[in-house]
Amino acid sequence: MWNTEFAPCQKYDKVEQLTKQFVCGEVLPNGSLVNQNDPPIRKPLSEFANYLLQAKQKSGEKKGKHYGVGTILQYLSGVKTYLFKKYKALAFSGVTPDWWSDLYNSLRCRAAVAAISRGESVTKKAIGLSRKALINCCIWLMRQDNESLGYEERCILVILYHAVGRGGEVSTSAWNNAEWNVDHEFLSLKWGEVKNGQQPEMTFHPDTSEWMLDIFHALACYLIAGHGKSKASSSPAATDSIYWLFPAYVDMVKGGAASKASRIIDKCRKNGVEGVLEGVNSHGIRVTATDDLTFHHLLSVFAAIARGGWDFKSDNLAFYYFTKRLNVVLAGKALAGWHDPRQPVHAPTLDAFVTSANKSKVDEFCERLFASTEVPLLSNELKGFRDAMVASLLMYYKDVRKDLGAGSLIIEAMHQAAKTCHISDDPLLCVKTLSEWSTAVRERFIAANAKNLGNMDLTETERQDKTIELLQQMCLQNMDLSKTLLSEFCELKGDVHEIKSMMYQSNIYDSPRTGNNKKRSRTESPSLRPSNSSTAIAELSEADPSLPPPSLNESLQLGSLVLEKVDFAESGTWTCGVFVSRCILSFQDADHTGRDKLWLGKNITPKRRAKNKRVYRALRNRVIDDQKKYFKASRYPKTNAELTAWSKEVLEFLPSVVDTFINEMLQRMHPQDWQEKKKNRNANVSAIEKLMEAYENHQKDQGFDAWAGDNIGVLA
Numbered sequence: 001m002w003n004t005e006f007a008p009c010q011k012y013d014k015v016e017q018l019t020k021q022f023v024c025g026e027v028l029p030n031g032s033l034v035n036q037n038d039p040p041i042r043k044p045l046s047e048f049a050n051y052l053l054q055a056k057q058k059s060g061e062k063k064g065k066h067y068g069v070g071t072i073l074q075y076l077s078g079v080k081t082y083l084f085k086k087y088k089a090l091a092f093s094g095v096t097p098d099w100w101s102d103l104y105n106s107l108r109c110r111a112a113v114a115a116i117s118r119g120e121s122v123t124k125k126a127i128g129l130s131r132k133a134l135i136n137c138c139i140w141l142m143r144q145d146n147e148s149l150g151y152e153e154r155c156i157l158v159i160l161y162h163a164v165g166r167g168g169e170v171s172t173s174a175w176n177n178a179e180w181n182v183d184h185e186f187l188s189l190k191w192g193e194v195k196n197g198q199q200p201e202m203t204f205h206p207d208t209s210e211w212m213l214d215i216f217h218a219l220a221c222y223l224i225a226g227h228g229k230s231k232a233s234s235s236p237a238a239t240d241s242i243y244w245l246f247p248a249y250v251d252m253v254k255g256g257a258a259s260k261a262s263r264i265i266d267k268c269r270k271n272g273v274e275g276v277l278e279g280v281n282s283h284g285i286r287v288t289a290t291d292d293l294t295f296h297h298l299l300s301v302f303a304a305i306a307r308g309g310w311d312f313k314s315d316n317l318a319f320y321y322f323t324k325r326l327n328v329v330l331a332g333k334a335l336a337g338w339h340d341p342r343q344p345v346h347a348p349t350l351d352a353f354v355t356s357a358n359k360s361k362v363d364e365f366c367e368r369l370f371a372s373t374e375v376p377l378l379s380n381e382l383k384g385f386r387d388a389m390v391a392s393l394l395m396y397y398k399d400v401r402k403d404l405g406a407g408s409l410i411i412e413a414m415h416q417a418a419k420t421c422h423i424s425d426d427p428l429l430c431v432k433t434l435s436e437w438s439t440a441v442r443e444r445f446i447a448a449n450a451k452n453l454g455n456m457d458l459t460e461t462e463r464q465d466k467t468i469e470l471l472q473q474m475c476l477q478n479m480d481l482s483k484t485l486l487s488e489f490c491e492l493k494g495d496v497h498e499i500k501s502m503m504y505q506s507n508i509y510d511s512p513r514t515g516n517n518k519k520r521s522r523t524e525s526p527s528l529r530p531s532n533s534s535t536a537i538a539e540l541s542e543a544d545p546s547l548p549p550p551s552l553n554e555s556l557q558l559g560s561l562v563l564e565k566v567d568f569a570e571s572g573t574w575t576c577g578v579f580v581s582r583c584i585l586s587f588q589d590a591d592h593t594g595r596d597k598l599w600l601g602k603n604i605t606p607k608r609r610a611k612n613k614r615v616y617r618a619l620r621n622r623v624i625d626d627q628k629k630y631f632k633a634s635r636y637p638k639t640n641a642e643l644t645a646w647s648k649e650v651l652e653f654l655p656s657v658v659d660t661f662i663n664e665m666l667q668r669m670h671p672q673d674w675q676e677k678k679k680n681r682n683a684n685v686s687a688i689e690k691l692m693e694a695y696e697n698h699q700k701d702q703g704f705d706a707w708a709g710d711n712i713g714v715l716a
Helices: 002-010 020-024 042-054 069-086 098-117 131-143 147-163 167-172 215-225 256-270 282-294 301-308 317-335 359-369 383-395 397-404 409-421 427-448 460-505 533-542 552-565 568-573 576-585 606-622 625-631 640-669 685-700 704-710
Strands: 178-181 186-190 201-204
Touching: 002 042, 042 069, 042 098, 069 098, 131 147, 131 256, 131 282, 131 397, 147 167, 147 201, 147 215, 147 256, 147 282, 147 317, 147 409, 167 256, 167 282, 178 383, 201 317, 215 383, 215 409, 256 282, 282 301, 282 317, 301 317, 359 383, 359 409, 383 397, 383 427, 397 409, 397 427, 409 427, 427 460, 568 576, 568 606, 568 685, 576 606, 576 625, 576 640, 576 685, 606 625, 606 640, 606 685, 625 640, 640 685
Parallel strands: none
Antiparallel strands: 178 186, 186 201
């Protein structure tokens, strides 16, 4: 300002060209000024101060407006700093001269009065965001065209909010300084504060209800689907063993990381995100978090000070050591939306659904999700936090899918990992399995934290009633589930008992041996194979219904005889009705197969067997509940007459099911020009399987996962 505007106007030299005589006047041999309180430069600086009060901006969005108070003082201080550094005589005494203090304070007061008279703000406090506006920013960022970048930018905003951090501090965070606290279930991170040269501990906790501000969810999305590319580090202290949280923000010029974070908010404002005011920058998030802490009704001001990293001159070393971490944790819980930060908070956990049967698949699912990240610590020291992030993804799975759609990067990554790990026997049921896991994790999370959930504006009595209501609903749901499981268990127990009896009757188990008795071979048992198989097969349709039903052993024997007579090798050419009816007559069970009892026998190729099973299960999921019994071998009738009747019933109702099934797939593949086709009730098994495959391939490009989640009964 001096060189470009003031000096030419007043006929002064540029700052760099001002002589010692012009600035200091006469200097004594000891290096001090002759007149300490009135050097020659005082008058030109006073004139420059008056000029700054009248000057207006000549370009930019604020063209024609006066400079702000801070800007005016900065211009004056810049000239003073240069001159005092070049000519030591100006500050010979080692303290700020009175004439400079008077000039500076006078200019500050006059500039503030002028700004107030013009209706301008003179406060130094940055403009903050409301919590709602921050949520709006997070949603918009994850929906933008560059979705991967949006995941990173959303994570930047969320972590700055929870850390009450300055914009540039995200460039100093590394996974090497992170630790998962198993006892209290939170992430602990050394948070670098470059401004004051400190690295305090910062803790991060799961949010009570909002997935947009949940730090576990934000970090998981960023690592899985939004991990920025790391550039080569120019820092001599950097090594390959440092795993930065945000590599794209490392080794930037001074102030670069803060400016980059500020541009995220400015981008949201320019795109019309509700609640983002003009002038908000990355420091505004620190303001937002501070306001949320100071207005929390159960949080002390010491917790806000500790979380923000401000100096507190009234404390002492003992206070710092004994209360610092406690206050940081309490403030972290408050920022996560918890009603009472003094109460324990339990993170979402995979234990809600993990069993000995699915543990290996769940572990593989977690590994697959984070396979593309370059942070090996997540599979070792931070494995507990990794599992908590996966639990958070599952807990908010339905919400995120609803808000972002099934085609979002994070949802697609979860679906791909689920299908790759075969978390369900049928790939199309993986979406359903993820939904079931989501419900289990959420219910476990609510039950573990029920006492601390709820709106902070409610009274204590209202909150207690809310807690009781939540737990009551969960208890009733679990009672219904237990009743259903008990019923199925009793049915299964009866089947097991009958199977055991059958095995004893067939001499599969040895009876107690004494002396030199030897185990009888299977071929020696006269009850296993009747002498005339054709007669036995004929009895299937000619048995007297008044006779007592045969045992399960006899039914299985008869089924095996039919299996010998019926060759399923050409079953792909059969109509669906014939196929299912012959499965009934031969006592086939698609759900309970093994090496000793192959479904559809040994004469059929494994590939044909797999395709048949795919069609079989699709038909089973398509029929109404009353018709599902025809596909469950454990409910097959024991009499031959009833078996024959079942086969006839299948031939009557199944063709219409097949016809509707085919037309619905055709309609969904060609919704624009589709017209109802001719009746397809006689389509064979192979034709159905090929149509299902074409349908699935078509839906992969048309949001198949989203459709399958709501219409899982159409395709098995």
